[in-house]
Each structure stands twice: as structure tokens, then as C-alpha cells.
Amino acid sequence: MPTVKVRNLKNKEVGDVTxxxxxxxxxxxxxxxxxxxxxxRANGRQGTSATKTRGNVSGSGRKLWKQKGTGRARIAxxxxxxxxGGGNVHGPQPxxxxxxxxxKMRRGALRSAxxxxxxxxxxxxxxxxxxxxxxxxxxxxxxxxxxxxDDASKAVKMLIVDSLDNANLILSSRNVQKTKVTNSxxxxxxxxxxxxxLLISKAAVEELNDLLDPKREAKAxxxxxxxxxxxxxxxxxxxxEAAPVVDVVEAAPAEVVEETVEETVEEVAAAPxETVEETVExxxxxxxxxxxxVKDNE
Numbered sequence: 496m497p498t499v500k501v502r503n504l505k506n507k508e509v510g511d512v513t514x515x516x517x518x519x520x521x522x523x524x525x526x527x528x529x530x531x532x533x534x535x536r537a538n539g540r541q542g543t544s545a546t547k548t549r550g551n552v553s554g555s556g557r558k559l560w561k562q563k564g565t566g567r568a569r570i571a572x573x574x575x576x577x578x579x580g581g582g583n584v585h586g587p588q589p590x591x592x593x594x595x596x597x598x599k600m601r602r603g604a605l606r607s608a609x610x611x612x613x614x615x616x617x618x619x620x621x622x623x624x625x626x627x628x629x630x631x632x633x634x635x636x637x638x639x640x641x642x643x644x645d646d647a648s649k650a651v652k653m654l655i656v657d658s659l660d661n662a663n664l665i666l667s668s669r670n671v672q673k674t675k676v677t678n679s680x681x682x683x684x685x686x687x688x689x690x691x692x693l694l695i696s697k698a699a700v701e702e703l704n705d706l707l708d709p710k711r712e713a714k715a716x717x718x719x720x721x722x723x724x725x726x727x728x729x730x731x732x733x734x735x736e737a738a739p740v741v742d743v744v745e746a747a748p749a750e751v752v753e754e755t756v757e758e759t760v761e762e763v764a765a766a767p768x769e770t771v772e773e774t775v776e777x778x779x780x781x782x783x784x785x786x787x788x789v790k791d792n793e
Contacts, residue, residue, distance in 0.1 A: 521610040531604035531684040534596040546586025549574040608687040629666035654690035656699045
């Protein structure tokens with residue numbers, strides 16, 4: 496596992512941090528990085544460029560002169576692409592350029608790019624980005640003290656990875672040329688390739704070790720497969736438990752069915768006479784309209 500020195504904002508070494516081999520010790524894969532960068536740039540395209548065809552430009556639809564006898568070339572419309580001010584042929588039209596890239600490929604490109612920046616010596620671990628107040632001058636002075644470039648007069652393309660809750664850092668750096676602040680969740684392949692120096696806080700390194708760990712991806716895939724496999728088993732179990740009552744009745748012996756019918760008849764016969772009379776009175780009091788509706792429904 497690679498071990499990197501941890502600096503503070505005064506450019507003094509304050510300790511070491513051990514990085515994961517699976518994240519910061521990966522071989523360079525230029526083809527994968529190129530694919531990820533092209534995907535990022537394609538997804539960022541607006542796709543709003545457009546040209547006017549002959550049906551969109553202004554102009555009369557009248558035939559300017561007759562077809563034959565003038566000695567001039569035949570023409571049907573002033574809006575023809577052959578004429579100045581006419582429509583454009585096969586010009587760009589609004590479209591969506593974005594496309595999906597597999598998650599594992601994107602994360603693999605991030606691991607490869609981070610590992611290469613570490614081998615180049617352009618990945619610097621900072622203990623903490625603690626600024627007392629949001630002052631751009633203080634930020635510029637602090638970055639100059641880190642000696643990121645041999646030429647102090649030249650602006651360095653710098654990417655800072657820290658928590659977005661650090662308001663003083665964001666406010667101090669947002670007006671500095673070629674400097675960007677992001678968090679570990681917003682880190683993308685284009686920023687890593689574009690910026691020359693990567694300044695990552697110690698807390699952000701731990702988050703990256705967890706987010707880009709291949710074992711975490713394998714575990715998540717295994718959980719998804721397990722859930723997919725359990726669904727048919729649960730459905731079969733529920734179907735088995737919820738067997739129709741008809742099947743149970745059909746499977747019952749004839750003696751049991753006869754006993755059940757006899758018990759029901761006995762219960763009706765044993766009912767008090769008052770209950771039977773009340774039921775009869777209720778039926779007799781039913782309105783004629785309701786009885787007619789019942790007959791119609793029958």
C-alpha cells in the first residue's frame with residue numbers, strides 16, 4: 496500500500512497516510528481514461544446548434560421566371576440552397592449527445608487517473624483546509640507557500656477535494672484563476688485530467704477509499720443478485736400458502752361435507768321462532784319498488 500506524507504497549510508509534514516492499493520495503486524489505462532473523458536464531455540454538450548432549411552428561411556415561393564426561353568438557369572424558389580440567403584442542406588440540428596457509460600468503467604477510470612497523479616507526485620494530501628475567514632488574498636498566499644510550481648508568476652491548475660461545508664474555503668477560492676473546489680462525491684475524470692495538481696484533504700481520502708473500493712462494488716452486486724433470486728422463491732412460497740379454499744373442500748371426504756351440511760340445518764331449525772318471524776316481517780315491509788327492482792335484476 497502506498498504511503499504519502501500529510502502536510503498542513505504551512506507546508507510542514509504532520510504525519511503519514513496509507514492509501515488503498517485498489518484505489519491509488521492501479522495501473523494506467525489510457526483507453527479507459529479516454530473513454531471516460533469523452534463520455535463526460537459528450538454528456539456536457541448542450542446540443543442546441545441549429546441551421547435553417549429552405550422551409551425555415553424567409554422568401555417568396557413564387558417561381559421567379561419561366562422554365563425555358565430566358566437563357567438563364569432554371570429555378571423554382573428563391574429559398575433554394577443554391578442562392579444567397581437560401582436554406583442550408585444537411586446542417587446541424589438540435590440533438591442529445593449524452594450516452595450512458597457503465598458505472599464500473601467510470602470508477603475504474605477514476606482509480607487509474609488518481610493512481611497516475613500519485614505516481615507523478617501531483618497528488619498532495621493536506622491535513623485540513625482551515626481558513627479563519629473567507630479572504631482570497633489569504634488563500635493565494637497559502638497556496639504560494641505550498642510551492643506547487645517552480646514559476647510563482649504562473650497560475651497552476653489546481654483541484655481541491657474537500658467537504659462542501661467548508662464555506663471559507665469555497666468563498667476564498669472561487670475568484671482564483673484555474674482553481675476548483677469539489678467534494679469526493681463530485682469528483683470526475685475530466686477535472687482530474689484537466690488540473691495539474693490535486694490537493695485532497697485527509698477526510699476526503701478516506702471517503703475516496705470507501706467510494707472507489709472494488710470490493711464494495713462486488714458486495715453491492717452480490718446483494719442485488721441475492722434479491723433477484725429471492726423474489727421467485729418468495730412468490731412460490733406465498734402461492735403455496737394461499738391455496739384456494741375450493742381445493743381444500745374438494746379434497747375433503749364426503750362424510751365431512753355431509754356432517755357440515757347437517758350441522759347447518761340443525762342450527763337453522765334450532766333458531767328461535769321470534770327471529771324467524773322478524774325476518775318474515777322485514778321481507779313483507781320491503782317496498783314494492785324494491786321488489787320490482789329485484790325481479791328486474793333477476
